[in-house]
Amino acid sequence: MSDHHDEPESTGDEPSRTPVQMPTSASWSDPHLQPAARHPQFVERLIGFTFIVGLLSFCAFGAAYWQNWAPWALGLTLGAGMLFVGTGITAWGKYLMPRGPFVEERHVLQSSKQDVESFTNALVERGATPVKRRKVLGGMLGAGMGVFGIVAMFPLLRSLGPLPKNTLATTDWKAGSYLVDQLGNRISQYSLAVGSFATVFPEGWEDQDRGQAVDQTFLVHLEAEGPIAGMPAGRSTWTPAGYVAYSKLCTHAGCPVGLFERELGLLICPCHQSMFKLAEGAIPIFGPAPRPLPQLPLAIDADGYLYASAGYNQPVGPGYWERP
Numbered sequence: 001m002s003d004h005h006d007e008p009e010s011t012g013d014e015p016s017r018t019p020v021q022m023p024t025s026a027s028w029s030d031p032h033l034q035p036a037a038r039h040p041q042f043v044e045r046l047i048g049f050t051f052i053v054g055l056l057s058f059c060a061f062g063a064a065y066w067q068n069w070a071p072w073a074l075g076l077t078l079g080a081g082m083l084f085v086g087t088g089i090t091a092w093g094k095y096l097m098p099r100g101p102f103v104e105e106r107h108v109l110q111s112s113k114q115d116v117e118s119f120t121n122a123l124v125e126r127g128a129t130p131v132k133r134r135k136v137l138g139g140m141l142g143a144g145m146g147v148f149g150i151v152a153m154f155p156l157l158r159s160l161g162p163l164p165k166n167t168l169a170t171t172d173w174k175a176g177s178y179l180v181d182q183l184g185n186r187i188s189q190y191s192l193a194v195g196s197f198a199t200v201f202p203e204g205w206e207d208q209d210r211g212q213a214v215d216q217t218f219l220v221h222l223e224a225e226g227p228i229a230g231m232p233a234g235r236s237t238w239t240p241a242g243y244v245a246y247s248k249l250c251t252h253a254g255c256p257v258g259l260f261e262r263e264l265g266l267l268i269c270p271c272h273q274s275m276f277k278l279a280e281g282a283i284p285i286f287g288p289a290p291r292p293l294p295q296l297p298l299a300i301d302a303d304g305y306l307y308a309s310a311g312y313n314q315p316v317g318p319g320y321w322e323r324p
């Protein structure tokens with residue numbers, strides 16, 4: 001028993017071949033297509049709908065990001081955009097593009113010239129037709145991806161926040177700034193007993209975020225009279241009436257330095273236990289802090305109130321560049 005094939009007549013010197021009908025044009029009734037592709041207009045409309053919803057979702061995500069909406073709104077809009085555009089792309093490939101398998105029984109590896117031409121024509125026609133006829137879908141897909149690309153730039157445009165400008169190098173302390181407590185009360189030379197300390201701010205900045213952050217200063221009445229012996233050269237006038245003031249921002253990693261060891265005259269950082277010698281310009285004598293706490297030069301006015309005779313002698317907090 002033998003299979004029936006419509007075999008061409010052999011010329012004797014040609015190899016035996018089994019001809020396979022190659023498709024030469026795209027047809028919506030082609031059995032190789034997915035069932036849903038038999039209704040291309042409907043599928044096109046469906047895909048167009050998903051692209052439009054995806055595009056609107058990306059727009060909504062952009063608006064939500066710009067308006068700083070809740071995180072769930074950002075996730076919902078971005079997720080919906082990706083879901084609908086992705087669904088559209090998948091459906092386009094699955095239902096509107098030619099699908100295989102295309103089988104050709106082959107007995108020799110070399111194709112005849114006629115087969116090559118036939119295959120090339122079929123490939124060009126079948127590949128080009130669905131793309132050419134769907135410029136609208138392509139446009140919508142491009143618009144959706146374009147909007148997505150724009151909103152993806154938003155973190156660079158907005159989330160980096162304002163430039164720090166000179167805030168890394170300066171504070172709000174300046175010559176003439178009165179020392180006040182957290183409630184805005186000025187500190188006089190009689191406010192603290194010897195051995196007592198307080199956290200002070202420049203007047204007018206005690207209730208500001210920036211003042212709380214970079215201006216906080218450790219003031220201690222270290223000795224009964226000034227100037228304090230042992231201060232670095234050139235600071236003999238910075239410690240009137242035995243008061244001395246240093247930045248509270250640790251020079252290691254910026255923790256607030258607030259543990260005062262009275263007997264030893266040390267200021268201790270609670271984070272990594274750096275110790276600063278108060279009577280000697282707050283030099284670090286232990287721990288990872290690389291340099292002394294910046295000192296605030298003090299003065300006393302005619303009414304006995306403490307004020308700064310200048311700003312800090314160097315930038316506060318951990319160094320952000322190499323310093324001597």
Ligand code: FES
Nearest residue numbers: 250252253269272
């Ligand atoms: S932050 Fe002060 S010792 Fe590390």
